[in-house]
Amino acid sequence: MKNDFPILIAEDNAVSRKLMEKTLRQAGYAVVSAANGREAFKIFKERFFPIILTDWGMPEMDGLELCRAIRENPTEGYVFIFLITGRDSRKDIIVGLEAGADDYLTKPFDRSELIARLKTALRILELEKSLKDAYEKIRLLSITDKLTGCYNRTYMDEYLSREISRATRYLRPISLVMTDIDHFKRINDDYGHQAGDLILKNFVGWIKESLRNDVDWIARYGGEEFLIVLPETDFESAMWSAERLRKSVSENVTAYEDKDIRITASFGVVGFKPSAGNNTFPHESMIDKADKSLYQAKKEGRNRIRGQIFAV
Numbered sequence: 001m002k003n004d005f006p007i008l009i010a011e012d013n014a015v016s017r018k019l020m021e022k023t024l025r026q027a028g029y030a031v032v033s034a035a036n037g038r039e040a041f042k043i044f045k046e047r048f049f050p051i052i053l054t055d056w057g058m059p060e061m062d063g064l065e066l067c068r069a070i071r072e073n074p075t076e077g078y079v080f081i082f083l084i085t086g087r088d089s090r091k092d093i094i095v096g097l098e099a100g101a102d103d104y105l106t107k108p109f110d111r112s113e114l115i116a117r118l119k120t121a122l123r124i125l126e127l128e129k130s131l132k133d134a135y136e137k138i139r140l141l142s143i144t145d146k147l148t149g150c151y152n153r154t155y156m157d158e159y160l161s162r163e164i165s166r167a168t169r170y171l172r173p174i175s176l177v178m179t180d181i182d183h184f185k186r187i188n189d190d191y192g193h194q195a196g197d198l199i200l201k202n203f204v205g206w207i208k209e210s211l212r213n214d215v216d217w218i219a220r221y222g223g224e225e226f227l228i229v230l231p232e233t234d235f236e237s238a239m240w241s242a243e244r245l246r247k248s249v250s251e252n253v254t255a256y257e258d259k260d261i262r263i264t265a266s267f268g269v270v271g272f273k274p275s276a277g278n279n280t281f282p283h284e285s286m287i288d289k290a291d292k293s294l295y296q297a298k299k300e301g302r303n304r305i306r307g308q309i310f311a312v
């Protein structure tokens with residue numbers, strides 16, 4: 001039985017090192033070992049280990065120094081450190097714990113004690129993992145629009161400025177498309193809010209189908225208005241994308257009860273190509289331009305696209 005918590009061993013004595021490796025592998029742990037603290041720390045910097053078993057007395061870098069080095073910088077997760085030592089005076093134990101060890105084992109180590117102590121480490125690491133999973137679930141909920149499953153305003157506010165700053169920094173084009181379902185109020189009035197909700201969900205689904213996975217993203221701006229972010233996309237390509245979206249929305253049908261509901265949407269595009277010497281600017285002004293183009297598309301009859309190039 002293999003578990004998800006690999007162990008890094010630091011031990012200068014080859015015989016005890018081999019014995020520890022064997023014991024741990026038999027107990028189902030993946031093990032990597034090093035002949036001293038410095039070597040162990042080098043391995044650790046390249047690959048994270050949630051459990052470290054370290055000898056105290058070693059050349060180059062001893063167990064206490066290794067504990068301190070690990071604790072000095074933040075790591076991707078908690079590292080449970082066992083200090084293995086021949087010393088078992090109270091004073092030595094305190095020194096070890098103060099250096100950052102979580103527990104200690106005295107030499108010569110007893111196999112069943114080692115395995116039992118490791119189980120206490122696993123309980124803590126598993127608790128940490130379940131907290132992380134719960135946190136990730138909450139984080140996803142907090143940035144997702146509950147009805148449509150796309151990003152919400154919170155996400156948009158946080159990430160749009162980052163996207164625009166990145167584009168500005170690396171002189172990459174970026175475009176925004178603001179879109180709004182035409183006469184949405186009428187749908188709610190004619191068919192009821194359940195139909196309206198279904199249309200919002202379908203609308204987002206149709207748009208997502210046309211976007212590039214992991215690059216483009218869509219967030220609900222409010223009501224039936226959505227913002228689509230197209231990184232690495234210049235104005236002309238964004239206009240083409242918007243046309244593809246417009247066409248897809250107008251051709252798709254939502255079946256509700258015994259009716260087929262058709263909708264159209266209007267689009268406002270703004271494209272930005274940063275040039276050298278520009279500093280980051282507030283993303284609100286780009287949203288504002290997209291919004292104005294959308295308003296123009298509405299005014300000129302809906303089911304159409306209007307756009308402009310953003311100039312700083």
Ligand SMILES: [Mg+2]
Nearest residue numbers: 012055057058
């Ligand atoms: Mg030693």
